[in-house]
Amino acid sequence: MDFLKKWVLDVQEFVLLSGRAIANVFRRPLYVDDIIVQMDLIGVGSLPIVLMTGFFSGAVMALQMSRALAQYGQVERTGQVVAITLVRELGPVLTALMVAGRNSSGMASEIGSMKVTEQIDAMRALGTDPIKKLVTPRVVATATVLPLLTIIADFTGMIGGFVISYYLLNLTPLQYWTSVWQSLEYNDVGQGLIKPFMFAFAISLVGCFYGLRTTGGTQGVGRATTQAVVVASVLVFFLTFFITKIFVGSVT
Amino acid sequence: MARENGTPPLRFERVSVNFPGVDALREVSFEVPAGETRIFFGAAGAGKTIALKVALGLVRPDSGSVFVFGEDITKLKEQDLFEIRSRVGMLFQESALFDSLTIEENVAYPLVNQKAIHCPPEEVAQRVREALEFVELGHTLEKFPSELSGGMRRRAAIARAVVTNPPLILYDSPTAGLDPVTAHTIVALIMKQRDLRRTTTIMVTHRYQNGNLLANYRFDAATGTVVPAKGVAETASRTKFLGFREGQLVFEGTQAELDASTDNYVRKFVKHNG
Numbered sequence: 439m440d441f442l443k444k445w446v447l448d449v450q451e452f453v454l455l456s457g458r459a460i461a462n463v464f465r466r467p468l469y470v471d472d473i474i475v476q477m478d479l480i481g482v483g484s485l486p487i488v489l490m491t492g493f494f495s496g497a498v499m500a501l502q503m504s505r506a507l508a509q510y511g512q513v514e515r516t517g518q519v520v521a522i523t524l525v526r527e528l529g530p531v532l533t534a535l536m537v538a539g540r541n542s543s544g545m546a547s548e549i550g551s552m553k554v555t556e557q558i559d560a561m562r563a564l565g566t567d568p569i570k571k572l573v574t575p576r577v578v579a580t581a582t583v584l585p586l587l588t589i590i591a592d593f594t595g596m597i598g599g600f601v602i603s604y605y606l607l608n609l610t611p612l613q614y615w616t617s618v619w620q621s622l623e624y625n626d627v628g629q630g631l632i633k634p635f636m637f638a639f640a641i642s643l644v645g646c647f648y649g650l651r652t653t654g655g656t657q658g659v660g661r662a663t664t665q666a667v668v669v670a671s672v673l674v675f676f677l678t679f680f681i682t683k684i685f686v687g688s689v690t
Numbered sequence: 691m692a693r694e695n696g697t698p699p700l701r702f703e704r705v706s707v708n709f710p711g712v713d714a715l716r717e718v719s720f721e722v723p724a725g726e727t728r729i730f731f732g733a734a735g736a737g738k739t740i741a742l743k744v745a746l747g748l749v750r751p752d753s754g755s756v757f758v759f760g761e762d763i764t765k766l767k768e769q770d771l772f773e774i775r776s777r778v779g780m781l782f783q784e785s786a787l788f789d790s791l792t793i794e795e796n797v798a799y800p801l802v803n804q805k806a807i808h809c810p811p812e813e814v815a816q817r818v819r820e821a822l823e824f825v826e827l828g829h830t831l832e833k834f835p836s837e838l839s840g841g842m843r844r845r846a847a848i849a850r851a852v853v854t855n856p857p858l859i860l861y862d863s864p865t866a867g868l869d870p871v872t873a874h875t876i877v878a879l880i881m882k883q884r885d886l887r888r889t890t891t892i893m894v895t896h897r898y899q900n901g902n903l904l905a906n907y908r909f910d911a912a913t914g915t916v917v918p919a920k921g922v923a924e925t926a927s928r929t930k931f932l933g934f935r936e937g938q939l940v941f942e943g944t945q946a947e948l949d950a951s952t953d954n955y956v957r958k959f960v961k962h963n964g
């Protein structure tokens with residue numbers, strides 16, 4: 439019972455933080471410098487890892503699916519399968535997981551260290567709202583950058599699929615790219631962009647939430663970091679399920 | 691606003707703070723008249739830091755009232771607290787300088803960010819330099835906090851606390867973890883601020899020595915040194931010691947009363963440092 443009560447209180451606290459962080463987007467001052475620093479940290483910093491995961495997930499999809507498709511003599515449709523799975527699901531989710539691993543943890547540990555060394559208190563004492571100064575810029579930056587990273591991951595994934603199709607499956611470039619192009623509908627692109635946008639809120643808010651509630655010195659910072667990554671990752675899967683459900687529901 | 695003479699800068703009225711499992715403050719009441727000095731002492735976890743944070747509105751009491759310059763801050767919203775906070779300086783226990791900012795940016799922070807402090811942008815650099823020179827750290831402008839020693843960080847944090855010249859300053863364990871010589875320098879700085887700017891001062895410390903210094907000495911502007919206060923009795927009566935134990939205020943009195951106390955808990959803080 440106590441466990442349940444604590445859980446409800448935590449969720450309530452999280453919702454409150456989210457509300458205030460988002461409301462601050464529309465209030466002066468907006469810390470533009472901090473937003474740019476965060477965009478650089480999340481966007482440029484995550485680029486190599488996003489390129490790698492994107493490329494290889496596309497390549498692996500092509501390899502796996504070509505076997506299944508071969509049974510029906512439909513190998514030339516590999517591009518279609520790769521494109522749809524990447525744009526709808528793998529691109530957004532894998533990118534979000536990478537960014538959750540790098541940045542939810544980064545936010546939790548950075549803000550957590552500030553919390554345990556009283557820098558958060560000092561901020562409040564010296565005239566700034568830590569939510570506005572720390573949380574809002576991270577949310578804005580993540581929400582801007584994650585969709586872009588996802589597009590990049592989708593595209594490198596398609597290239598990964600192409601490399602396999604061309605060299606191992608002996609498809610022509612025209613065959614592959616035509617099937618990619620023809621398979622994608624607005625609906626796919628829509629959910630492919632809404633997902634990273636929603637994931638961005640989950641990833642950044644969870645990271646900041648665990649950072650701000652850190653207690654118990656350096657040990658506490660470690661705990662906050664781990665919790666942030668775990669919760670952010672689970673939330674990504676949870677959200678992708680519901681968004682997919684809504685989109686699939688609306689199509690059929 | 692309410693700043694006429696006679697309004698004490700800080701007054702606690704039956705203030706309680708309850709965390710799950712621990713009562714950090716229990717019905718604490720005291721008053722600090724303008725220009726006076728208070729020394730908070732007590733074991734670790736007794737509630738000294740929490741008392742300071744309540745005074746700044748960083749922690750909201752579960753019951754009781756806190757008057758800062760006559761205004762009950764327990765009724766204020768976070769946004770409205772910023773005005774009050776700009777009139778109260780605070781030195782945090784571990785300095786709490788911002789890691790990502792240089793010393794210059796750290797000291798400039800309250801000037802730039804506190805809306806109630808109307809400091810023209812072109813004056814910021816000058817005031818920062820003055821504050822850093824006040825704590826004899828004029829050469830560290832471009833350094834980051836991690837590049838300074840513990841004592842220097844403490845001094846930089848004092849510069850940040852005094853740069854806006856607030857009429858009330860709270861110092862949380864300013865000498866904790868420092869060697870005796872550096873500790874003396876720090877207390878001398880606190881005294882300098884108190885005596886040159888007539889700042890109402892609260893200092894948390896576990897060293898009897900520090901309290902003794904603030905109670906019986908004053909900063910002499912002419913020579914720039916710490917000298918015995920002339921009307922010692924008068925100065926001493928303007929300095930009181932407040933003892934905390936498990937969230938309760940168990941002692942309040944002058945140094946003479948502290949020395950004469952027979953309470954075992956209180957005596958520990960007198961004897962240890964003799």
Ligand SMILES: Nc1ncnc2c1ncn2[C@@H]1O[C@H](COP(=O)(O)OP(=O)(O)O)[C@@H](O)[C@H]1O
Nearest residue numbers: 709710712714733734735736737738739740741
């Ligand atoms: N944020 C918090 N959550 C829960 N308990 C706290 C919190 N801050 C302080 N406490 C507890 O309140 C008590 C008083 O702490 P504090 O004022 O920091 O003591 P000290 O006199 O050493 O400065 C301690 O028991 C501490 O564990």
Ligand SMILES: [Mg+2]
Nearest residue numbers: 738739783863
């Ligand atoms: Mg303390």
